[in-house]
Amino acid sequence: MRVYLAKDLLQANQSNADENRRILKENATLMVNIIGSPGCGKTTMLQQTLKHFSKWRTSVIVGDLYTSEDAEKLAPWCDKILQINTEGGCHLEAGYIGDLMVKEGLLQKDILFIENIGNLVCPAEFDLGEDLRVALISVTEGNDKPRKYPLPFQSAAATLVTKMDLLPYCTFDLQTLNEDLHRINPGLEIFKVSCTNGEGLDSWYQWLDKQLQAKKRQGSN
């Protein structure tokens, strides 16, 4: 019997992720990996973001255990959409993301969004070769989540605190959240947003636009 160690599987994922990063750079395509717990607002935020950046050539890979519901919601707002059903798998991996990028022509776009499986644990362990990792936390989840599940926030470039319109109805301590996030990741950009009333989305869009422009400049060097 052969026993595979998790660390060896992670190592294989890492070399696929490094290869993805190399071809993304070659093609000046920005990959954004969106991580957050089930229902934190990943699809809704992506919908708004894709609408706002309708001039960009965008593609999206959506990961879910089952159904293509999220892909159907996003399809009208992007050039290319692919749904992965893991049928129980709790995260996406770099190997098949790389295969899809090449086979499905996703490198001919400006930006590739990945909506990872709703989960604050496993997706954070698997580098996909993304340029930017964005971790979401909604105010309905409780402000203790970054303390309990630090890795997605530690490894992210930005965090979106979502569903801010619901803050008055929730026991959610924003100041403690800010302190925790800054301790876990001092360089983290934090955007407090609501997709219902639009609060905070402009700052997120401006930041994302800057990241895309930087990637384009890097590609032309």
Ligand SMILES: Nc1nc2c(ncn2[C@@H]2O[C@H](COP(=O)(O)OP(=O)(O)OP(=O)(O)O)[C@@H](O)[C@H]2O)c(=O)[nH]1
């Ligand atoms: N009030 C409020 N509701 C929101 C907001 N963003 C998302 N929602 C609602 O929250 C629910 C979950 O949103 P989704 O965007 O499907 O969440 P998700 O993270 O993509 O969920 P999974 O893909 O299942 O993990 C939906 O009913 C949304 O309408 C927001 O800013 N304010």
Ligand SMILES: [Mg+2]
């Ligand atoms: Mg979703």
